[in-house]
Amino acid sequence: MAIAAAIPEAxxxxxxxxxxxxxxxxxxxxxxxxxxxxLIEEGILGFQAAYDGDLDxxxxxxxxxxDGINNKLQVNLSQLIIDTVVDYLTGxxxxxxxxxxxxxxxxxLLEEYRxxxxxxxxxxxxxxxxxxxxxxxxxxxxxxxxAWVDEKGQIDFNEYPLNxxxxxxxxxxxxxMVVRYYTVxxxxxxxxxxxxxxxxxxDEKYVTYYLGNDGGDGFELDEDEIPTGNPVEHRxxxxxxxxxxxxxxxxxxxxxxxxxxxxxxxxxLTLLEAYAHGMSDKANYVEYLQDAYLLLKxxxxxxxxxxxxxxxxxxxxxxxxxxxxxxAQDQEDAAVENNLNRLRDTIHDQTQIPRLNDISGTTATxxxxxxxxxxxxAGKKELYFTSAIMQLxxxxxxxxxxxxxIDAGVADEEVYNILAGxxxxxxxxxxxxxxxxxxxxxxxxxxxxxxDIVAVLSGKVPDAYLYELLWFIDDPxxxxxxxxxxxxxxxxxxxxxxxxxxxxxxGTGNVDNTGTA
Numbered sequence: 416m417a418i419a420a421a422i423p424e425a426x427x428x429x430x431x432x433x434x435x436x437x438x439x440x441x442x443x444x445x446x447x448x449x450x451x452x453x454l455i456e457e458g459i460l461g462f463q464a465a466y467d468g469d470l471d472x473x474x475x476x477x478x479x480x481x482d483g484i485n486n487k488l489q490v491n492l493s494q495l496i497i498d499t500v501v502d503y504l505t506g507x508x509x510x511x512x513x514x515x516x517x518x519x520x521x522x523x524l525l526e527e528y529r530x531x532x533x534x535x536x537x538x539x540x541x542x543x544x545x546x547x548x549x550x551x552x553x554x555x556x557x558x559x560x561x562a563w564v565d566e567k568g569q570i571d572f573n574e575y576p577l578n579x580x581x582x583x584x585x586x587x588x589x590x591x592m593v594v595r596y597y598t599v600x601x602x603x604x605x606x607x608x609x610x611x612x613x614x615x616x617x618d619e620k621y622v623t624y625y626l627g628n629d630g631g632d633g634f635e636l637d638e639d640e641i642p643t644g645n646p647v648e649h650r651x652x653x654x655x656x657x658x659x660x661x662x663x664x665x666x667x668x669x670x671x672x673x674x675x676x677x678x679x680x681x682x683x684l685t686l687l688e689a690y691a692h693g694m695s696d697k698a699n700y701v702e703y704l705q706d707a708y709l710l711l712k713x714x715x716x717x718x719x720x721x722x723x724x725x726x727x728x729x730x731x732x733x734x735x736x737x738x739x740x741x742x743a744q745d746q747e748d749a750a751v752e753n754n755l756n757r758l759r760d761t762i763h764d765q766t767q768i769p770r771l772n773d774i775s776g777t778t779a780t781x782x783x784x785x786x787x788x789x790x791x792x793a794g795k796k797e798l799y800f801t802s803a804i805m806q807l808x809x810x811x812x813x814x815x816x817x818x819x820x821i822d823a824g825v826a827d828e829e830v831y832n833i834l835a836g837x838x839x840x841x842x843x844x845x846x847x848x849x850x851x852x853x854x855x856x857x858x859x860x861x862x863x864x865x866x867d868i869v870a871v872l873s874g875k876v877p878d879a880y881l882y883e884l885l886w887f888i889d890d891p892x893x894x895x896x897x898x899x900x901x902x903x904x905x906x907x908x909x910x911x912x913x914x915x916x917x918x919x920x921x922g923t924g925n926v927d928n929t930g931t932a
């Protein structure tokens with residue numbers, strides 16, 4: 416994340432792209448270096464490693480004794496902490512609906528919007544992208560989804576690692592541009608492959624591709640992209656990047672960076688490390704118990720004889736005074752177990768994650784009570800997640816409107832002005848405000864209880880609302896329309912049967928020409 420007092424002006428015309436690179440290449444290089452340092456200083460790389468089950472303090476821990484026993488147990492509770500709340504919010508498909516809250520939109524246009532955008536947002540990849548946005552943002556503090564129109568004119572979007580994405584804000588906190596950077600292999604003038612940094616700069620109108628120059632101190636326009644357009648209009652009236660920020664820190668020095676908060680921060684990672692160290696120490700202790708010392712009394716043997724007796728699993732005691740016994744450590748470890756239990760309880764309390772063994776066998780009401788801390792955590796996170804989804808919906812709607820304008824014969828240079836609100840359109844356009852969505856908590860449910868509630872409220876509450884409660888319906892509007900068609904078909908069949916035209920379903924008693932009934 417970056418807050419900049421001096422931000423280069425966005426491209427006004429495509430022909431200005433080479434000049435922009437010359438004037439601002441050093442600024443772009445410094446921005447990338449600053450972001451690389453940010454990932455280290457804020458501990459984001461450590462949080463990502465912890466989620467993948469690689470606690471650095473466990474990997475590098477020293478032996479507590481010189482006998483070779485040094486277990487390094489990577490107890491991965493990080494995934495439990497992150498995935499529990501992510502699955503709680505995105506484990507069930509998001510329910511998308513299209514409706515005009517002000518009831519002033521053209522019905523035909525509204526239905527066209529529904530048939531266009533709902534399939535785009537309901538496909539499996541979309542749910543995966545949004546879930547991964549929430550997951551990576553919960554780990555690193557923020558996440559990003561970039562949308563684009565491909566070579567075939569199809570709209571697509573995907574989540575990208577925050578290690579590559581730099582949102583640039585002005586001092587008022589307004590998003591001014593987004594930079595995505597990564598390393599590519601290119602050939603130098605001698606035909607040798609070398610690594611260079613490639614940067615994609617997204618502003619409100621264009622996406623421009625730059626490549627690190629040979630001097631390594633700036634950037635130049637990527638010539639490989641020029642045949643297909645560089646820069647190219649992204650067909651949205653805004654920056655085509657949806658940013659999810661995972662909360663806001665309280666400390667000013669953190670807050671001004673607009674980098675969000677990791678769910679593994681605020682002391683959680685230190686608890687995870689302490690727990691993993693405790694489990695590793697306990698594993699060492701168990702191995703010590705299995706390899707106790709053998710005490711031999713009144714026996715004069717050398718080391719080779721002892722080894723031979725150990726392999727034979729037999730002892731040769733030469734006199735009555737001789738004796739053999741194991742020296743075993745005290746197996747009382749209540750203090751160790753109490754410490755591990757306290758650490759585990761503290762981890763769950765601090766991260767607001769319920770313990771699964773506390774939920775087994777409980778009623779629906781009891782489950783809800785045990786999920787209250789998680790529900791509070793999810794509620795705070797949902798505010799920011801909803802904002803990111805609304806950003807994405809607005810971007811996709813812009814791209815759909817761009818296609819409508821182009822199909823209507825509007826000149827390319829006017830499309831952006833209309834989408835950005837600079838000019839008005841004679842062509843009816845979709846509105847992102849028509850798109851509504853519901854995030855259903857993935858809470859263990861008593862499905863019979865839900866069905867009973869729907870049955871009781873039927874006729875008292877609009878069916879559209881009741882259908883949203885039914886877990887197996889992901890498009891309530893379509894389901895309601897199907898239900899009306901089914902009811903009409905049933906009514907028509909009943910009427911036909913009453914009039915004597917239902918021979919396909921019930922006998923009428925009529926006699927045909929052959930005399931058979």
